[in-house]
Structures are given as structure tokens and as C-alpha cells.
Amino acid sequence: MKLETTPTGFTISLNGHAILRHTALTPAFYVGHGDERMAMYRGNFDIEDYVIERSALRYAVVDGDTVTLCEREGQPTRLVVKLTDTALEFSAEDPSINRFWMRVVADHDEHVWGGGEQMSYFDMRGRRFPLWTSEPGVGRDKTSEITFKSNVEGKAGGDYYNTNYPQPTYISSHRYALHVETSAYSVFDFRRKTFHEIEAWAVPERIELYAAATFVELVEILSARFGRQPQLPEWIYNGAIIGLKDGTNSFTRLEKMKEAGVKVSGLWCEDWVGLRHTSFGARLFWDWQANEERYPGLRERISQLHDEGVRFLGYVNPYLCVDGPLFEEAEKAGYFAKDEFGRTALVDFGEFDCGVVDFTNSAAADWFADSVIGGKMLDYGLSGWMADFGEYLPIDVELANGVDAKLMHNQWPTLWAEVNAKAVASRGKTGEALFFMRAGYTGVQKHCPLLWGGDQSVDFSRHDGLVTVICAALSAGLLGNAYHHSDIGGYTSLFGNVRTPELLMRWAEMAAFTPVMRSHEGNRPRDNVQIDQDPEVLAHFARMTGIYVHMAPYLKALSAEAAAKGLPVQRPLFLHYEHDRNTYGIQDSYLYGSDVLVAPIWQAAQSERAVYLPEGSSWTHVWSGEQYSGGNEVTVASPLGEPPVFYRSDSPFAGRFAELRTL
Missing domain, CATH: 2.60.40 (Immunoglobulin-like)
Structure with a gap:
């Protein structure tokens, strides 16, 4: 300078x-x-x-x-x-x-x-x-x-x-x-x-x-x-993480999906802590330990899954509901943020109140990392979890470090990520256990191994649908977040807005070409089509998980590159084609590493799509094998099951990519 x-x-x-x-x-x-x-x-x-x-x-x-x-x-x-x-x-x-x-x-x-x-x-x-x-x-x-x-x-x-x-x-x-x-x-x-x-x-x-x-x-x-993230855990390459919150029936449904050909790496049950019912839909019971009534014998079930090559994942956030046993323990120890009168500050999370665990208090942070996440999750057998709600720090609470909550609010997601990472490291599982977060701020990259795109609507809308998670992955990826994924099929279903089989299938197509495939039933599972409810959707999803597993050797190479250099798995086209300014404004397609270009179908009832191929490479269309020169926009047929995907014709992985046509 x-x-x-x-x-x-x-x-x-x-x-x-x-x-x-x-x-x-x-x-x-x-x-x-x-x-x-x-x-x-x-x-x-x-x-x-x-x-x-x-x-x-x-x-x-x-x-x-x-x-x-x-x-x-x-x-x-x-x-x-x-x-x-x-x-x-x-x-x-x-x-x-x-x-x-x-x-x-x-x-x-x-x-x-x-x-x-x-x-x-x-x-x-x-x-x-x-x-x-x-x-x-x-x-x-x-x-x-x-x-x-x-x-x-x-x-x-x-x-x-x-x-x-x-x-x-x-x-x-x-x-x-x-x-x-x-x-x-x-x-x-x-x-x-x-x-x-x-x-x-x-x-x-x-x-x-x-x-x-x-x-x-x-x-x-x-x-x-x-900060850079470690390589993805080896178990993640076995297939999709299946999100189910159906109590013990989740295990039955998982087996049926596997019988239908779905490749599975994990079972993710948010409701492992139990449920409470609200006007928004079924909500989790915010006390972070296994609910043996909803999941009898869960520890043994987790062990059985592990032996079968399937990991079990749960859910946690940095708040404790007033009617759970952990609340009393934390309050007695003085681990909560305070209100202006020095009392435990309570926050309304939608028909139930919670205390805010104060991570500026090192004793509170250590307790949550070691006793809650470490003791009640990792030691119990969990291999991962959604670390939710980092963006909810109220701006009127009093914190142990004396800093105004308005100045701590943006920093809170990074503190939350650090607590999770500390818990994982304390059990020697960094790079093995996988937690994922939606909230972030400067420095979250150092602690959080995987982002997820948050709560999209269950639709094709321009500002809250499938296409937004592409933009999310690209923008975050430029700043050191190598791994990004999303809820397959979206999450938020309100005012009669429900997802269609088409949306679920198109989202799965995109997810097959991201670092992690993970499904979600959404906030109102009974109102929305699920993967295992429609034979066509289930067959399609099974094939997409097969494609994801087939791409695993390439993804492993990208993961190694991410750990060594910090390059994201999903990349804007201009990252490798900066001489081609036509790529600078593209946000609805991306490079999967340097060798694959993915242009997901993100609009309803679309059976073909125009795709810009960057100048300087020869590109092969995965499904037809047809080659195209770069620097041109091409239109390709895109029926369900064949999203627009191209690879560099001279890629060292070209043979593996060509085999996708046979899957």
C-alpha cells in the first residue's frame, strides 16, 4: 500500500x-x-x-x-x-x-x-x-x-x-x-x-x-x-444425509429408502431431543439431550447404524428452554445473559421462552462445549449436528464481558461456531464429526466445517427458492467458506405454499453436485411431499445419490484442495475464467471445482436451459457427450434427471465424468 x-x-x-x-x-x-x-x-x-x-x-x-x-x-x-x-x-x-x-x-x-x-x-x-x-x-x-x-x-x-x-x-x-x-x-x-x-x-x-x-x-x-476448514469426513462420501423427524419410525423409513437404492451416509434426526407443537408447526424441545421416549434405545440404534456405515446426526442451538432440566443447571451456575435488572434474560422463540447461554463467559462456553455438546452428544454417539440459531443474540441483554450486545450481535455466530469446534476438538474428532451452521460473521470460517443455506421457501421463487442457495454458496465461498449445502426441497412452508415433486427432484439434482447432500422434511412435513412418499421422487433421488457417490473421488480431490489452499468446492465461473468478463455477472450456474460446470434447473416446468460456457475451454455435455467450444451460450435439453452439467473435455477426470451417462 x-x-x-x-x-x-x-x-x-x-x-x-x-x-x-x-x-x-x-x-x-x-x-x-x-x-x-x-x-x-x-x-x-x-x-x-x-x-x-x-x-x-x-x-x-x-x-x-x-x-x-x-x-x-x-x-x-x-x-x-x-x-x-x-x-x-x-x-x-x-x-x-x-x-x-x-x-x-x-x-x-x-x-x-x-x-x-x-x-x-x-x-x-x-x-x-x-x-x-x-x-x-x-x-x-x-x-x-x-x-x-x-x-x-x-x-x-x-x-x-x-x-x-x-x-x-x-x-x-x-x-x-x-x-x-x-x-x-x-x-x-x-x-x-x-x-x-x-x-x-x-x-x-x-x-x-x-x-x-x-x-x-x-x-x-x-x-x-x-480460516480454512479441514477435509470432509470420509463417511460423507457414502451418500446423502437423510433428514427425518419421525421418532423411531425414522429408522424404518430409512431402511425402505436404502432398499430403494438410496445411497446413505447419515441419518439426521432433529427430533432426537423430542418435540413441542406450536402454530408454526412441530418444534423441537430445546434441551440438548436424547429423548428416550421418542427414541427408545437410541444409543444402541446409533451403534447399529455405525456398524452399517451410517452415521447419526442431531440438532443443537445455543439456547435452553425454561421447562428443560439443563436450564436449571445453567441458571444455578450463572451461565445465562442477564436483563437490565440482573435476572436471567428470557427470549420468546415462538410460544416458548429460553435463556441465552452467555459465551462471553468462558466458564459458560466451556460448560456448553464439554458437558452439553461433548457429554450429551459426542459421547452419546452423534457424528454431527445442525448448530442452529447463531443470529439470535438479543441486543438488550447484559453480557459477562461488559460489551454492548449491539456490538456483540454480529460476532455471536463466530463465538457459537467456536464452542462447537472446541467440543469436537476435545474429543479428538476434528475432521471426523461434522456440524453445520447457517449463521456466520468474520472468522466463522476458522471454526465451522460446513455452511448450510438456511430456511428457503419450498418453491422456485427468485429471492427465496432453489436459485438462492447457488448465490449463497458462491458469495460465501469467495471469503474462505469451502463447503456449502442446503435443505433439499427447501424448508419453509407457510400460507399454503407447499413443495412439489418437481421441486424436490430438481433440488436433488443440484445437491448431487455440491459438497454434501442432505434432505429435510421442512417445518410442516405432513403438508409437503417427502422423498419416500412418491415412487418417482424416490427413484430419482436414489439415482442422484448414486451420482454423488460416483463423483466422490473428484470431490475428495476438491476437499484436499480446499484444506490446502482454501478454494471453495462451488466456484463462480470467473474464478478460473477471469479473462472472460461475460462470466462476471453469472449467479445461477457454477463451477464444481475447476473441471465441471453445473447449471441447475431452478424454474418450474422447464425442460431446457440456456447455459453460458466460459471462453478458453472445450466443454462436454455430460448426458449427450456432445462437445461445445467455450465463449458461447448453448441451449440443452434438461428433462428430469438430466440437469445441465458439462465438464472440461481435457479434464483428468473426464473418463469418470463420462461414466455418469451410464448411471
Whole structure:
């Protein structure tokens, strides 16, 4: 990084590319004071800001690698910026400052990607993205009926920018990355042609900048910065993780699926802890130990499955219901976050209340990792679990570390991931036990071995359906999250919206070309078609699991590459074809490693699809064997069971890919 004075201010450049240009007329920095209003309702947030002051810091003094800024000459310094090799470090002389803005040089044809796990828009250019972990919303489209109804009923409709996993990091098509080191509410605004504006509701500790000659190198740098995941467990390659929450009948249904040819690596039973029934549907009993009434002899069943090559997975989140035995244990030990009166803070999770385990209290974090996850899950025989609800930290609780909950809220998913990872490591099972999370923030990559895309609607909708998990995988993957997957068939069924056999089959087709295949019955299983209820769906699913298993040697190679270099399994086309700018805006197809291109069918009643093949390679259509030259858009037939998939004709795995035609 280089700081240069100019006749009217200063310029900061990275590898010769201007990042900041400051003049008195066009200042790069603004500071001020604001008064926010935040209201949380079951993980959804209503947020407003009243900006009391926004002052342009027009006057700058450069002294070596330090810039001091104020509004006008002779006035007190308000912000100090110090350059290091990779960052701008900030200190505010005025303690009243709680708003910060920085303008980054932009070009009219620039593309930007990242922002954590974005569901609606992969290329963020032209839009404003608040970065705050929350429920992503139902529908996520203000023009849709389901979003409107969800907003009216529970403030749960969401918008295009709502996400479980935000992260204040982006990659520019100029081959640099910018990361804001803060846990405060922040905003990336990419709506202006000549600048990007970074906003934070606190002065950031620093803003990190990284540059590389290629996008691949840049992703490697970011994955080294934020953390890399271990290779996938060996057992995962045996097939799909089957999600059932049907008590002991889950084992019977699993056997019937296996008899139908389904390749199985795991049985995932969320309801291993028991159920409670609410107006939303059947909910889990939030006390994290086996419910022997719903699953008699579960420990023995788990052992039997293991002997058959099938692992058992469960569910956990960082909250404890008031009517469960673990609540009393945690409360007596003082492990819960407090309210303003010093009492255990209780949160309404939809017709039941819970305490918030305070992970800023090291004793509470250790207890949850060792006694709950370690003692009641891993020692019981579980090989994995969904680690849910990291985005739910209330903003009005008192925490043991004394930090404002508004500043801890974004950081909470990373603390939650760390607790899970610590539990796994304590039993020597890192790389063997597999937990998966939907919530995240900066640093979650270091601890969480697998992301999942959250709670999509059970439909083909543009902002909350199948296509959104592609965007999610690509955006998160650029920031060091190598492994991503989703609920096959979606999860949320509300207001009469139910999934069709077609949706379930199309989702399974995509999942066969992702790191992990995992099914889910959804929030209302009886209202929605299940894999084992329809003979056509079951046969189709069995074939897709066979395809997944057939691709295992290739996936193992990608997993090894992810552990060594941090490259994601699902990759945007431009990652390996950066010379082809036609790839920069594509978000509904992806590279599976460097050798396979997958373009899932994500719209209903579609029997063919146009696919852009990147320039520079010859591509072979998996199902027909026909070859196509890159740099062209081709249309291929896509009946059920033959999603548009292509491979590089010169791939060392070409023989294995060609064998897919025989499966």
C-alpha cells in the first residue's frame, strides 16, 4: 500500500490501483453521531437510524504514514488514519463519534462480490447492503404475497439483503479485497458509479486491503486470513444425509429408502431431543439431550447404524428452554445473559421462552462445549449436528464481558461456531464429526466445517427458492467458506405454499453436485411431499445419490484442495475464467471445482436451459457427450434427471465424468 500527497489532498493506492482519493471538495472520510432504533422479533429486526451529525473531514495533514483529519484547518483532530502494509488503522480523537463513512474509488464497469452469504444478488454493484446477522426472511421480495403476509403476521418477510451470515468483506473485479474489522452494524453501498461507500456504526479498528494477480490467489489470501476448514469426513462420501423427524419410525423409513437404492451416509434426526407443537408447526424441545421416549434405545440404534456405515446426526442451538432440566443447571451456575435488572434474560422463540447461554463467559462456553455438546452428544454417539440459531443474540441483554450486545450481535455466530469446534476438538474428532451452521460473521470460517443455506421457501421463487442457495454458496465461498449445502426441497412452508415433486427432484439434482447432500422434511412435513412418499421422487433421488457417490473421488480431490489452499468446492465461473468478463455477472450456474460446470434447473416446468460456457475451454455435455467450444451460450435439453452439467473435455477426470451417462 502507498500513501502519496497531492496538491489538493492525498491518494492511497494498492499495487498501483487507487483505493482512496481525498480532496477538500471530495473527502474520503466522514464521521458523526447517530441514534439508532433496533427492535428484534424472533430473529427479525426493524432498524432505523437518526443521523444527528455527519461531518466531512475535508482538512488532512499527512505525516509519513499517518493522516490526521478534521473539518477545517485549525479545528481539533477528529480521526487519525495510520497506514500499515495491509491495513488502514483508525483512532477517533472525539469519543462522541459513533458513525463512520469512507468512500472508496470505483469505476463505472466494476463488479463487486462477497458481503458474507448473499442470497439474492451475487454481484453487489448497484445496491446497498446492510450487514447484520438476522433471519433472512420468508419470500425476501417486497412485491410477493408471501413476503407481505409474513411481514403482517410476524415481521418475517425480509428483503434482498437480509442474511444469516453477513460479513463486511468484498472482492473487486480490480483484483483487490477490502475487509472492515468491526462487529458493529455496517453497510456496503455500491450504488454510485464513482465511489463505494463503507458505513459503520462505530469507528472500525481497521480496514484491511489485499491485492493479487489473479482471483484464485486472492481467494487463497482471504481463506488464509479468515480460516480454512479441514477435509470432509470420509463417511460423507457414502451418500446423502437423510433428514427425518419421525421418532423411531425414522429408522424404518430409512431402511425402505436404502432398499430403494438410496445411497446413505447419515441419518439426521432433529427430533432426537423430542418435540413441542406450536402454530408454526412441530418444534423441537430445546434441551440438548436424547429423548428416550421418542427414541427408545437410541444409543444402541446409533451403534447399529455405525456398524452399517451410517452415521447419526442431531440438532443443537445455543439456547435452553425454561421447562428443560439443563436450564436449571445453567441458571444455578450463572451461565445465562442477564436483563437490565440482573435476572436471567428470557427470549420468546415462538410460544416458548429460553435463556441465552452467555459465551462471553468462558466458564459458560466451556460448560456448553464439554458437558452439553461433548457429554450429551459426542459421547452419546452423534457424528454431527445442525448448530442452529447463531443470529439470535438479543441486543438488550447484559453480557459477562461488559460489551454492548449491539456490538456483540454480529460476532455471536463466530463465538457459537467456536464452542462447537472446541467440543469436537476435545474429543479428538476434528475432521471426523461434522456440524453445520447457517449463521456466520468474520472468522466463522476458522471454526465451522460446513455452511448450510438456511430456511428457503419450498418453491422456485427468485429471492427465496432453489436459485438462492447457488448465490449463497458462491458469495460465501469467495471469503474462505469451502463447503456449502442446503435443505433439499427447501424448508419453509407457510400460507399454503407447499413443495412439489418437481421441486424436490430438481433440488436433488443440484445437491448431487455440491459438497454434501442432505434432505429435510421442512417445518410442516405432513403438508409437503417427502422423498419416500412418491415412487418417482424416490427413484430419482436414489439415482442422484448414486451420482454423488460416483463423483466422490473428484470431490475428495476438491476437499484436499480446499484444506490446502482454501478454494471453495462451488466456484463462480470467473474464478478460473477471469479473462472472460461475460462470466462476471453469472449467479445461477457454477463451477464444481475447476473441471465441471453445473447449471441447475431452478424454474418450474422447464425442460431446457440456456447455459453460458466460459471462453478458453472445450466443454462436454455430460448426458449427450456432445462437445461445445467455450465463449458461447448453448441451449440443452434438461428433462428430469438430466440437469445441465458439462465438464472440461481435457479434464483428468473426464473418463469418470463420462461414466455418469451410464448411471
